[in-house]
Amino acid sequence: MRRLALTAVVLSIASCKRSAPNPSALVTDHAAPLVSIVQVKDPAASAQLVKGFYPVEAGAWRWTMKQFEVVLKPPPGAAENGAKLNLKLAVPEAIISKVGPVTLGANINGLALPPETYSKSGDYEYTRDVPAAALKGDAVAVQFSSDKGIGPTSDDARELSVIAVSVGLEPK
Amino acid sequence: MKRTAYYLCAPVVCLALFWKGLFTWFRLDDFAFLGLASTVHDFPSLGHALFHPVAQGTVRVISDRLFFLSLYTMFGVRAGPFHVVIWVLWFIALALITEIGTRITGSRAAGLLAALLCTVSKVMVAPLAWVAISEVIFCAVFALAALYSRIRWLESGRRGWQAAEWIFYILGFGAQESMVMYPAVAVVYTMAVTRKNVLAKGRRGVFALFIPAAIFTAIHAFLIPRLPSEIYRVAIDTRLPDTLSMYLRMAVGPEHYASRKILLPVLASFVIWRLWRRDWAALFCGAWFLLWLAPVLPLPNHISEYYLATPLIGLAWLGGWGLVVAWRAGWTARTAAAVLVTLYLANAVPAIGEETAWYLNGSSRMRLLFRGMQEAARRYPGTAVIFKGVDNDLFQTGFQDNPYRLAGVSKAFLAPGSENGIVAREDLGGVKRFTISTEDALRLIESAQARVLEITAGPPHDVTESFETVMRAEFLAKHREFVDVGQPLYVSRVGPSWHKIENGYRWMPKSATVQLAGPSSASERLYVSGYAPANVVASGPLTLRFHAAGQDIGSFAVSRPDRKFECDFAIPAKLVGEYAIEISIEAARTFRPRGDDRELGIIFGTFGVH
Structure with missing residues (x-):
């Protein structure tokens, strides 16, 4: 009798049921077409934010790490004429006051673009011409790199550098 | 009716303050314990799941093993039944605190106030909101039940109560290792509160309680291996007073709160006054705090608020007792006591609200992610999952405790690059075991061996297709x-x-x-x-x-x-x-x-x- 009870216990543990199907627990996003200009607040475009971005704040912008990366669709004609890379960003006083001027550069499909230094806090646009040779294909990776940031600290595990609002490739 | 209201008072207050804890989901170590069931296939593996020591040499057969194995078997990953069991145990503990407090102080009001003070404590947030920490509640219940049985045996002389003390005491070893301190608690109670000579004939049996404690300690010290861990390194050195001081301050109020500075000197003064009046029951209350805390004092790198759950009861008895004494001493003392209680509540109540909300929010994110993983595992059996958008907060909710295996996912990775900013425990393997290169991620996705789940405010999104496009662009750039x-x-x-x-x-x-x-x-x-x-x-x-x-x-x-x-x-x-x-x-x-x-x-x- 005791053996029977023990067997029942073991079998009931060993036969733990998997939970029932729950289709609403996972939303399938069919690949939305890539866009040339990404508003970082736009959830639909978040797939193009590859790395280095924190969640949206105030429904408008995202903190970035020192290295951050997006994938963009080259605009029409870019493979022949090139395009203009444009990053709308803000350099917060909290960063400048702690680490001084921040230099931001970009690399598009492996092509390094000239950096720019921001000595004061405020809103900026980092704009650079991109040659046609770097814009072949349906998608290009753009890696941004800033030389300074703050954290992680004991209060905030994040590494914070600049605030990104939008990034895009505009036709020339 | 009055009697029912008397005993319901503390549980009702507990529910009103900690209700969010009832709705929290699993986190961290919970996943490791929930995963025990998957290791059970036959009798030997059941024995292994119940009795094999884990990382730090703990073998908590009841609080960790049987509790999780049985409830997971019956209810799966529904956290509600786990919380119900824990809360019922805590309500039993509150009733026992009331009863024992009444006997220590000679006042039913003091007993009830002790239970109220004990449950209006931020210390209880983790044990009531985090299932894996319930060991401290199991321990408190077994310790209180054993002591209550001793009290009834000393009062009535009935052997049944003596047997009950032994049963609860032995069961307590299955809850937490601290149970080895119970014999000392029983001796101090017998001497200080009942003022009976423990060496007298018929009462010497209390010393027999030390035998199981000695055997348990010897097994733990000499037979159970432990993994080296800086966090759990035992250090009996000059840090002991600092660790004790920190626990004392944590016990009387949340960090940075004014109540810490005032309540400790007041409680200390009360104890000294009672001892000066040769009222040794105050000594028992202090001893209860120190004895139950003693096993964790040599762990200066692992100071945790929830370790105070059982020791706190000693201070609560003192607090309830002090309030009753003040009430009886006239309007000046009453006013001072009212100010102190108000100060304590003003600090503790908002802190409890904030922290229970923190547990609820954090574990809710993990619940959404877990459900998504389960669904992904159902739709794509055998595939790995690459998580996009995992932040440090979510990672800290239990990523290193393998929740994905419980969900049926074969392997989990963080999207390439998203490991930056994640702080992981190195003794649990660090973040390295979750990293994957762009090349490997692309290879797994292209061969249908991985799906990509993006974390959102709601259910996770399967973004495999768009992620693949993005990864290709990144791969080509590199x-x-x-x-x-x-x-x-x-x-x-x-x-x-x-x-x-x-x-x-x-x-x-x-x-x-x-x-x-x-x-x-x-x-x-x-x-x-x-x-x-x-x-x-x-x-x-x-x-x-x-x-x-x-x-x-x-x-x-x-x-x-x-x-x-x-x-x-x-x-x-x-x-x-x-x-x-x-x-x-x-x-x-x-x-x-x-x-x-x-x-x-x-x-x-x-x-x-x-």
């Missing part, structure tokens, strides 16, 4: 020095004249081009591989001429039929550092196979500069 013309991934780098991909290779017609990065130094060369079907060389060797950025870099004659061929060429120094160069290939002749109107030159595979 690998501009290489083209495999037989792979669709590189289509943007091959010229328009190439024929379509066939089984991982491509035919070129008379001429074709590919785009590659220029060499990074003059020593780098162009390496080419291809395949020569017999009909290509049937009429003799085929000469291929190569140009880089329009400049002739050499030729190669393919002569061996049905073989792979490889060749390499120096690249002009002036092309060093060029972002992109066009490599053009020209075949000396072409042919048209029967039934195929294409003009065919030769088959190519890869082009690389290195």
Whole structure:
């Protein structure tokens, strides 16, 4: 009798049921077409934010790490004429006051673009011409790199550098 | 009716303050304990799941093992039943605190106030909101039940109560290792509160309680191996007073709160006053705090608020007792006591609200993610999952405790690059075991061995398709020095004249081009591989001429039929550092196979500069 009870216990543990199907627990996003200009607040475009971005704040912008990366669709004609890379960003006083001027550069499909230094806090646009040779294909990776940031600290595990609002490739 | 209200008072207050804790989901160690069930297949494995020591040598058969095994078997990953059991146990503990407090102080009001003070404590947030920490509640219940049985035995002399004390005491070893302190607690109670001589005939049996404690301690110390861990390193040194001081301050109020500075001196003064009046019951309350805390004092690197759950009861008895004494001492003392209680509540109540909300929010995110993982595992059995958008907060909710295995997911990774900013415990393997390169991620996705789940405010999204596109772009940006013309991934780098991909290779017609990065130094060369079907060389060797950025870099004659061929060429120094160069290939002749109107030159595979 005791053996029977023990067997029942073991079998009931060993036969733990998997939970029932729950289709609403996972939303399938069919690949939305890539866009040339990404508003970082736009959830639909978040797939193009590859790395280095924190969640949206105030429904408008995202903190970035020192290295951050997006994938963009080259605009029409870019493979022949090139395009203009444009990053709308803000350099917060909290960063400048702690680490001084921040230099931001970009690399598009492996092509390094000239950096720019921001000595004061405020809103900026980092704009650079991109040659046609770097814009072949349906998608290009753009890696941004800033030389300074703050954290992680004991209060905030994040590494914070600049605030990104939008990034895009505009036709020339 | 009055009696019911008396005993319901503390549980109702507890529910009102901690209700969010009832709705929290699993986190951290919970997943390891929930995963125990999957290790049970037969009797030996059941024995292993119940009795095998885990990392720090703990074998909590009841609170960790049986509790999780049985409830998971019955309810799966529903946290509600786990919380119900824990809360019922805590309500039992509150009733016992009331009863024992009444006997210590001689006042029913003091007993009730002790239970109220105990449950209006931030210390209780973790034990009531985090299932894996319930061991402290199991321990408190067994300790209180054993002591209550002792009290009833001392009062009535009935053997049944003595047996009950032993049963609860022995069961307590299955809850927490601190149970080894119970015999000392029982001795102090007998001497200080009942003022009975423990050496008297008939009461010496209390010393027998030390035998199981000694055996348990010896087994723990000498027979159970422990993994080396800085966090759990035992240090009996000059840090002990500091650790004690920290626990004392934590017990009377949340950090940075004013109540800490006032309540401790008041409680200390009360104890000294009672002892000066030779009221040794105050000594028992202090001893209860110190004895139950003693096992964790030598862990200066693992100071945790929840360790105070059982010791706190001693201070609560003192607090309840002090309030009753103050009430009886006149309006000045009453006013002072009211101010102290108000100060304590003003600090504790908001802190409890904030922290229970923190547990609820954090575990809710993990619940959404877990449900998504389960669904992904159901739809795509055997696949790995790559998580996009995991922040440090979510990671800290239990990523390192393998929740994905419980959900049926074979392997979990963080999206390449998202491991930056994650702080992981190195003794649990660090973040490295969750990292994956862009190349490997792409390979798994392309071979349908992984799905990509993006974390959102709601259920996770399966973003595999768009992630694959993005990963391809990133991969190409990183690998501009290489083209495999037989792979669709590189289509943007091959010229328009190439024929379509066939089984991982491509035919070129008379001429074709590919785009590659220029060499990074003059020593780098162009390496080419291809395949020569017999009909290509049937009429003799085929000469291929190569140009880089329009400049002739050499030729190669393919002569061996049905073989792979490889060749390499120096690249002009002036092309060093060029972002992109066009490599053009020209075949000396072409042919048209029967039934195929294409003009065919030769088959190519890869082009690389290195």
